[in-house]
Amino acid sequence: QVHLVESGGGVVQPxxxxxxxxxxxGFTFHAYNMHWxxxxxxxxxxxxAFIRHDESDKNYADSVKGRFTISRDNSxxxxxxxxxxxxxEDTAVYYxxxxxxxxxxxxxxxxxxxxxxxxx
Amino acid sequence: xxxxxxxxxxxxxxxxxxxxxxGLSSGSVSSSYYPSWYQQTPGQxxxxxxxxxxxxxxxxxxxxxxxxxxxxxxxxxxxAQAEDESDxxxxxxxxxxxxxxGGGTKLTVL
Numbered sequence: 001q002v003h004l005v006e007s008g009g010g011v012v013q014p015x016x017x018x019x020x021x022x023x024x025x026g027f028t029f030h031a032y033n034m035h036w037x038x039x040x041x042x043x044x045x046x047x048x049a050f051i052r053h054d055e056s057d058k059n060y061a062d063s064v065k066g067r068f069t070i071s072r073d074n075s076x077x078x079x080x081x082x083x084x085x086x087x088x089e090d091t092a093v094y095y096x097x098x099x100x101x102x103x104x105x106x107x108x109x110x111x112x113x114x115x116x117x118x119x120x
Numbered sequence: 121x122x123x124x125x126x127x128x129x130x131x132x133x134x135x136x137x138x139x140x141x142x143g144l145s146s147g148s149v150s151s152s153y154y155p156s157w158y159q160q161t162p163g164q165x166x167x168x169x170x171x172x173x174x175x176x177x178x179x180x181x182x183x184x185x186x187x188x189x190x191x192x193x194x195x196x197x198x199x200a201q202a203e204d205e206s207d208x209x210x211x212x213x214x215x216x217x218x219x220x221x222g223g224g225t226k227l228t229v230l
Contacts, residue, residue, distance in 0.1 A: 045166065045221040095165060095166070100168075100171060105154035105219070106154060106168065106172065106213075109168075113165055
């Protein structure tokens with residue numbers, strides 16, 4: 001059974017940094033691409049970042065490019081999102097999502113999310 | 121910048137049929153965008169319904185179906201039930217490792 005558990009959210013001041021983690025279990029973590037998706041309060045879903053299973057490719061939404069870094073540690077089945085230069089508009093619930101694999105370009109499992117609040 | 125468009129809201133009667141659509145600000149949606157659909161109720165994580173245009177995710181009732189209608193991707197609910205009242209999001213793969221969600225459709229069943 002696939003489980004994704006995010007952690008690391010909290011309150012941070014504008015300009016600050018935070019690192020989110022996503023602990024994965026129930027599937028062969030090192031074989032799957034992974035994503036971060038966020039949802040601002042009362043708003044829709046926004047894809048944030050993608051990482052290939054072997055870290056050979058990473059991509060970001062324009063809204064976070066240059067400020068956020070996605071990474072993973074396959075040895076401990078964990079996905080990360082390092083967030084720097086945080087802004088008020090980064091306030092959101094951040095979800096990690098497992099790529100469905102097979103070249104179908106979708107997300108098949110989601111964590112429950114962790115809330116990041118950027119406020120002074 | 122590519123914008124993925126969805127109806128902001130829709131209403132359907134219990135037992136009725138509704139089709140939600142997913143378009144592009146410029147251009148047509150085709151299967152090469154691998155359209156997928158997600159259901160989300162307030163306070164919950166999204167749930168995957170449909171991927172690769174028309175493949176139902178495991179455990180999804182067959183009243184949910186996906187297709188391409190004209191120049192848009194579509195999610196059809198046939199025989200809507202009260203528990204289908206949710207927000208629905210489409211997701212398109214734009215290539216080069218970039219994905220974009222639509223703004224979501226709030227579906228009311230009444």
